Amino acid sequence: MKKLTIVLGVSILSIFVLTSCQNKKEEPTVTAHEEQMSDMMQPSQTMAYNVGDKVPNKQVCMVNNAYMGKDQFEVPYDGKTYYGCCNMCVERIPNDETARKATDPFTGKEIDKANAYIVLKDQQGNVDYFENEENYKKFSQL
Numbered sequence: 001m002k003k004l005t006i007v008l009g010v011s012i013l014s015i016f017v018l019t020s021c022q023n024k025k026e027e028p029t030v031t032a033h034e035e036q037m038s039d040m041m042q043p044s045q046t047m048a049y050n051v052g053d054k055v056p057n058k059q060v061c062m063v064n065n066a067y068m069g070k071d072q073f074e075v076p077y078d079g080k081t082y083y084g085c086c087n088m089c090v091e092r093i094p095n096d097e098t099a100r101k102a103t104d105p106f107t108g109k110e111i112d113k114a115n116a117y118i119v120l121k122d123q124q125g126n127v128d129y130f131e132n133e134e135n136y137k138k139f140s141q142l
Contacts, residue, residue: 049120052140060127061085062113063092063099067125080114102129106139 047069049055055067058074062082072083075093082100084090093099104111105128116129119136130136 047123051120051122053120054133054136055118055120055127057081057114057116057118058083060118061089063089065102065127065129067118067120067127069125077114080112082114104129104131104135106130106135 049067056071058071058081059068060066061068061072061084063084066085068085072085073090075082075084075090077094077100082093084093084099089099100113101110102113102116103109109131111129111131113129117131117133117136119128119130120126121128128136130139
């Protein structure tokens with residue numbers, strides 16, 4: 001009986017410790033990213049740009065494709081500069097080509113975000129990437 005109690009106690013303690021460790025590992029990562037994302041401009045805040053305006057590349061998180069309203073972390077890669085809003089984004093840009101590439105909505109051509117003409121798409125802060133200003137102007141006349 002004493003052995004059974006000890007084994008049962010150790011089992012319950014092990015489950016508790018494993019569950020606690022798993023929760024601790026996941027929670028800070030998610031919380032830190034959510035906190036960073038909560039810094040994103042909200043429609044209720046004063047937005048320096050209107051829908052359709054060109055926004056500074058350095059104020060766009062190129063992983064989340066969102067205008068952030070302030071300068072983001074510079075991420076140099078392959079002689080170009082990309083921007084990310086948090087450590088997760090900074091780590092992702094060099095390792096994930098999809099974070100560096102976009103599709104021009106006018107031509108359908110794949111373009112590099114570092115060289116893109118970036119336009120505010122909506123009041124939620126989403127952006128579109130164009131190869132150049134001319135493509136954006138043609139797109140906006142459709």
